Amino acid sequence: MTTNEVTTPIESEPARETNYLNATTGIMSWLGTLDHKRIGVMYLVSVLMSFFVAGLFAMVIRIELMWPGETIIDQDTYNQMFTLHGAIMVFLVLIPSVPASLGNFVLPIMLGAKDVAFPRLNLFSYYLWVTGAVMAVAAILFGGVDTGWTFYVPYSTTGVDDRGAMDGVFFLTMAVFVLGFSSIFTGLNFIVTIHRLRPPGMTWFKMPLFLWAIYATGILQVMATPVIGITVLLLAVERTVGIGIFDPSLGGDPILFQHFFWFYSHPAVYIMILPPMGIISELISVHSHKHIFGYRFIAFSSVAIAIFSFLVWGHHMFVSSQSPLLNVVFSAITFSVAIPSAVKVFNWLATLYKGSISLNTPMLYALSFIFLFTIAGLTGLPLAVIATDIHLHDTYFVVAHFHYTMMGGALTGMLGGIHHWWPKITGRMYSEVWGRIACGLVFVGFNVTFFTQFVLGSLGMPRRYHDYSGPGWAQETTDLFHSLHFVSTMGSFIMALGFFLTAGYLIHSLFRGRRAPANPWGGRSLEWQCPSPPPVYNFAEPPHVGDCYDFSVLEWDEQEQGYHWRRDLAHDAGEA
Amino acid sequence: MILTNIMLAAAGTKIPGSIFGMPEQASTIAESIDWIYNFVNWICVFFFVLIVVVLVVFMFRYRRRAHIASTGGPTHNTPLEVIWTAIPTILVAPMFYFGFKGYMHIATPPENAYQIQVTGRQWSWQFDYPNGAKIFDGTLHVPVDRPVTLTMTSEDVIHAIFIPAFRVKQDVVPGKRTQLWFEATRVGVFDLFCAEFCGTSHSQMVGRVIVYEEEEFEQVIEDAANWIERVPDDKLHLAGVRLYNQCQQCHTIDGSPLIGPSFKETHDLFTSGGTQKRRLKDGSSVVVDEAYLLNSILNPLDQITVNSRTGKPYPPTMTAGLGKQLGDRRRLALARMIMQLDEVVTPDGRLRKVTEEDLDLVENPDAD
Numbered sequence: 039m040t041t042n043e044v045t046t047p048i049e050s051e052p053a054r055e056t057n058y059l060n061a062t063t064g065i066m067s068w069l070g071t072l073d074h075k076r077i078g079v080m081y082l083v084s085v086l087m088s089f090f091v092a093g094l095f096a097m098v099i100r101i102e103l104m105w106p107g108e109t110i111i112d113q114d115t116y117n118q119m120f121t122l123h124g125a126i127m128v129f130l131v132l133i134p135s136v137p138a139s140l141g142n143f144v145l146p147i148m149l150g151a152k153d154v155a156f157p158r159l160n161l162f163s164y165y166l167w168v169t170g171a172v173m174a175v176a177a178i179l180f181g182g183v184d185t186g187w188t189f190y191v192p193y194s195t196t197g198v199d200d201r202g203a204m205d206g207v208f209f210l211t212m213a214v215f216v217l218g219f220s221s222i223f224t225g226l227n228f229i230v231t232i233h234r235l236r237p238p239g240m241t242w243f244k245m246p247l248f249l250w251a252i253y254a255t256g257i258l259q260v261m262a263t264p265v266i267g268i269t270v271l272l273l274a275v276e277r278t279v280g281i282g283i284f285d286p287s288l289g290g291d292p293i294l295f296q297h298f299f300w301f302y303s304h305p306a307v308y309i310m311i312l313p314p315m316g317i318i319s320e321l322i323s324v325h326s327h328k329h330i331f332g333y334r335f336i337a338f339s340s341v342a343i344a345i346f347s348f349l350v351w352g353h354h355m356f357v358s359s360q361s362p363l364l365n366v367v368f369s370a371i372t373f374s375v376a377i378p379s380a381v382k383v384f385n386w387l388a389t390l391y392k393g394s395i396s397l398n399t400p401m402l403y404a405l406s407f408i409f410l411f412t413i414a415g416l417t418g419l420p421l422a423v424i425a426t427d428i429h430l431h432d433t434y435f436v437v438a439h440f441h442y443t444m445m446g447g448a449l450t451g452m453l454g455g456i457h458h459w460w461p462k463i464t465g466r467m468y469s470e471v472w473g474r475i476a477c478g479l480v481f482v483g484f485n486v487t488f489f490t491q492f493v494l495g496s497l498g499m500p501r502r503y504h505d506y507s508g509p510g511w512a513q514e515t516t517d518l519f520h521s522l523h524f525v526s527t528m529g530s531f532i533m534a535l536g537f538f539l540t541a542g543y544l545i546h547s548l549f550r551g552r553r554a555p556a557n558p559w560g561g562r563s564l565e566w567q568c569p570s571p572p573p574v575y576n577f578a579e580p581p582h583v584g585d586c587y588d589f590s591v592l593e594w595d596e597q598e599q600g601y602h603w604r605r606d607l608a609h610d611a612g613e614a
Numbered sequence: 615m616i617l618t619n620i621m622l623a624a625a626g627t628k629i630p631g632s633i634f635g636m637p638e639q640a641s642t643i644a645e646s647i648d649w650i651y652n653f654v655n656w657i658c659v660f661f662f663v664l665i666v667v668v669l670v671v672f673m674f675r676y677r678r679r680a681h682i683a684s685t686g687g688p689t690h691n692t693p694l695e696v697i698w699t700a701i702p703t704i705l706v707a708p709m710f711y712f713g714f715k716g717y718m719h720i721a722t723p724p725e726n727a728y729q730i731q732v733t734g735r736q737w738s739w740q741f742d743y744p745n746g747a748k749i750f751d752g753t754l755h756v757p758v759d760r761p762v763t764l765t766m767t768s769e770d771v772i773h774a775i776f777i778p779a780f781r782v783k784q785d786v787v788p789g790k791r792t793q794l795w796f797e798a799t800r801v802g803v804f805d806l807f808c809a810e811f812c813g814t815s816h817s818q819m820v821g822r823v824i825v826y827e828e829e830e831f832e833q834v835i836e837d838a839a840n841w842i843e844r845v846p847d848d849k850l851h852l853a854g855v856r857l858y859n860q861c862q863q864c865h866t867i868d869g870s871p872l873i874g875p876s877f878k879e880t881h882d883l884f885t886s887g888g889t890q891k892r893r894l895k896d897g898s899s900v901v902v903d904e905a906y907l908l909n910s911i912l913n914p915l916d917q918i919t920v921n922s923r924t925g926k927p928y929p930p931t932m933t934a935g936l937g938k939q940l941g942d943r944r945r946l947a948l949a950r951m952i953m954q955l956d957e958v959v960t961p962d963g964r965l966r967k968v969t970e971e972d973l974d975l976v977e978n979p980d981a982d
Contacts, residue, residue: 113814186811192788193771193813286789292772293787326676329689335699357774357783357809359792362721366714373706377699383665384698390672392687397677405669412665416658423709425716426651429636429781432774432809496635498778500809503817509862510752510820515805560681587689594681601681 057465057571072157073574077164078143079463082456084167085135092126095119097534100487100527106507106516116504117184122174124187125210129217130171132448133306136313137259138167138224140455141252143463145228147565148246150583151235152575154227163223170217177209186502188303189270191284191295195277208277211270218267221309225259228252239583243337246563246586247330250337251316254344258305258312262348266302269295296358300351308347310444312340314451315382318404321454322386324561325401326393329587332385339378346375356427365424372422379415383408399473400559403454406481410446414439417492432502435495438488446484453480453540460544461558465571466551472543479536486529494522555600562586566601640804640825641780642797643720648781650712657705720782723795727761730754734766734773734786734808735933737815738860747839748939750860752821754806755838756798757831763795769935774810777823785810798825813931814873815863842943845973850943854951855958855968857944864932867955868963874928875919880907881955893920895927907949911937 058075068076099119102109111119142160146153154160177183183206185194194207232245232253272283273295282288284295323330330336352360352368386408395401417439420426430436461467499506499519506519557566563586568576584591592601634655636648731742741749749755756762766775766786773786775794784794808819826834845853864873871879883890883902891899892906895918900906909916914932921928937945951958960966970976 113817117811117814117816184813190772190811193811196771286787292789327678328687331688332690332695334690335695358785359787359790362717365717365721369713369717370710373710376706377702380702381695381699385695387665387668387672388688388691388694390669390676393672393676394678394680395673395676397673405673408669409666412662416662419658419706419709420651420654423650423654423713423716425647425713425720426654427713428717428720428783429647429651429778431783432776493635497637498776498805498807500776500807500817502811505817508818508820509859510818510822512803512805512822 328393414442438491461554483533
């Protein structure tokens with residue numbers, strides 16, 4: 039009955055009361071839903087919960103490192119902490135983060151479709167994610183994992199006799215296997231959706247850049263993820279049956295494992311960063327009410343990054359004992375990734391030029407993304423230069439670099455996206471004041487935490503160290519590393535405060551927030567043409583597809599506290 | 615880096631090395647590596663400042679003043695796009711080239727280099743010298759102004775040797791041999807880290823590089839080759855103290871179990887004279903005597919002990935290679951140390967300092 043109301047274009051706008059959140063009720067209406075929006079929300083909640091858990095592990099690590107010696111946890115617990123922090127952040131948070139949560143919610147609406155191409159597969163992907171998460175919990179219960187998220191052999195295959203093959207490592211690798219399929223199906227679903235469900239008028243070059251980013255990501259997910267699936271499966275076979283594939287004591291090759299692992303895990307970095315880059319393209323344009331600069335260059339740079347990312351995995355292995363020739367070739371190709379990334383940053387800056395820049399919370403996240411991602415990209419250069427990478431490899435410099443990329447980049451982009459689409463998803467506005475304060479705290483805390491680690495790494499502090507004192511340690515080295523670790527941990531407290539504040543005002547807005555207008559920011563892409571929150575099938579009438587970065591057709595409505603079509607153009611819009 | 619330097623200067627800590635935080639330079643390649651690092655970083659600083667200045671200026675210059683769309687500005691400009699695609703492409707070329715040149719130098723050990731064999735195992739290093747000297751205490755002795763090549767392998771998992779002051783690092787991989795070379799430029803003591811995660815005590819798999827003048831180096835290596843032979847039998851338990859630092863990652867001397875049983879516990883079982891036996895994994899028990907101790911050092915997996923506190927067997931972590939490499943006399947020294955532990959531990963629970971005099975190693979001045 040509800041469906042009828044929504045799809046029949048009796049009124050120009052469906053009533054606010056019937057939307058995807060209240061069309062049906064009860065827990066089963068969520069758990070069995072095929073609505074991409076509800077699945078997106080379930081992903082968002084799940085991913086944020088995982089982020090909270092892995093974030094707690096990070097705080098434990100930082101507190102342990104505040105002082106020399108054993109501070110709060112012993113060596114083995116520490117090794118498990120950084121392993122779980124890494125594995126959860128990568129496989130449960132960052133890989134599904136933007137595509138599966140925000141992408142799921144926004145992609146069909148932005149495209150002008152009623153849902154994704156395969157709604158059932160979409161729900162199945164979510165339950166694969168849940169299965170993977172349960173298996174990760176099982177890994178903790180079955181003795182934990184201390185291999186690092188990279189599972190390097192033979193460390194990950196040693197001690198099997200003693201611990202039994204069905205221990206934490208087994209469950210975590212199987213979790214990665216299952217989560218891989220979740221990611222593959224999501225990517226596949228989005229690729230098909232973008233190919234097949236574009237409404238009339240929505241040509242490739244009219245698509246918002248976020249969709250280009252999701253599309254490029256989908257290609258990576260479908261093509262790269264099977265390799266990690268095979269790799270962890272081989273690892274599990276080696277552990278359980280004892281067939282020698284990677285372990286040299288069984289006749290295997292440990293370097294082969296690293297090649298397999300990074301063949302996926304390097305593209306995976308771009309699975310994590312490309313969608314947030316897409317978000318930034320939207321945010322920069324919408325919140326400065328300015329047409330995106332260099333649309334095609336940004337779109338193609340996403341595709342270029344996706345292609346190049348397959349060819350650079352060897353730069354993780356410059357000191358692994360792979361051949362010097364391979365090192366040189368991988369170093370050369372690695373620089374090619376820097377160029378499309380730089381092009382994106384320049385185009386975002388040019389978009390700001392002569393804009394009408396609103397410094398609201400989503401925009402502050404977008405601007406802080408540009409700042410942090412610039413540092414992330416530039417500090418990748420000394421890591422691509424082989425001669426300097428040899429010194430920096432496996433030190434805190436690398437830790438700082440990928441946190442700038444993954445957290446300063448991917449996560450900041452996701453936070454920007456959450457704040458941008460929050461009114462659309464929940465139908466509520468959050469507190470702008472607290473939003474800006476929290477964004478500032480996260481920004482400052484992040485830089486204090488991780489910028490310090492560049493210095494720490496450059497000075498030679500190796501990563502994955504439980505301690506920087508002990509019988510073998512020189513006192514002056516201990517003192518030097520101690521002062522830097524202390525500063526870094528201080529920064530992480532500031533950052534944690536920012537995150538708790540964010541959680542606070544966002545939850546508060548759900549109950550007390552002002553009702554959101556359809557278009558609070560003046561966005562031009564299609565999701566801003568349907569009400570907040572959107573109805574079940576998104577659009578009562580086929581939406582009007584136009585230039586999604588032309589903001590001149592919108593005007594501010596003081597009463598509504600939002601934007602709508604200019605009255606003098608309303609007629610044309612209907613006709614187009 | 616500058617920002618953090620200021621922060622640390624405020625906290626009263628001095629950062630050594632270059633402006634970008636490199637440690638002291640102590641090898642022939644360090645200076646050129648730092649030059650490349652500075653070259654790349656200054657380019658990065660330039661672009662970072664450029665981007666941030668533009669960002670901040672635009673943020674304030676074009677701040678929203680009314681709820682209207684922007685007043686215009688271009689939406690694309692192909693020549694501009696080509697320029698800012700070309701500039702980074704051109705700039706990364708010399709970066710690659712310098713990195714490549716520097717790397718070829720690092721990757722090519724000189725033919726006349728002094729050869730040292732390295733074995734990594736959880737969680738200690740063994741350095742074997744051409745004259746037969748074997749160093750187990752994590753100290754790498756090397757001569758100054760002479761190229762040294764380390765030929766390395768691992769007995770268990772992947773490790774890596776990292777000497778920050780020399781700017782060198784190389785993974786140490788089981789089942790294959792890897793090489794690393796350097797030429798120290800000044801006498802001194804430098805940090806040596808394991809840089810590849812290798813398990814529980816990864817952060818304690820650290821050592822020192824000591825760089826000597828040539829003659830002193832020869833003398834040190836000569837002493838290292840035969841000092842244990844010159845220690846009289848009744849002082850061997852003291853010699854064991856000098857060998858203990860390769861055991862301490864797993865075996866304490868205060869009775870608390872770590873990865874392996876505490877020497878204190880083993881000592882107490884020994885002094886009980888067989889009235890108390892050691893429980894083993896297979897359910898049997900064994901009398902702790904000298905023969906048992908020697909065999910446990912040589913073949914640690916033969917008789918795996920049960921942790922007396924948890925009741926679980928200890929993990930089979932200790933490789934047979936370590937005990938084998940030690941040789942008869944060092945094994946005996948360690949066994950004696952355990953048997954006479956009360957003589958080498960001070961009342962406050964620390965190991966006593968063992969001098970050359972204690973070991974009767976001081977040369978007779980007339981001997982020369």
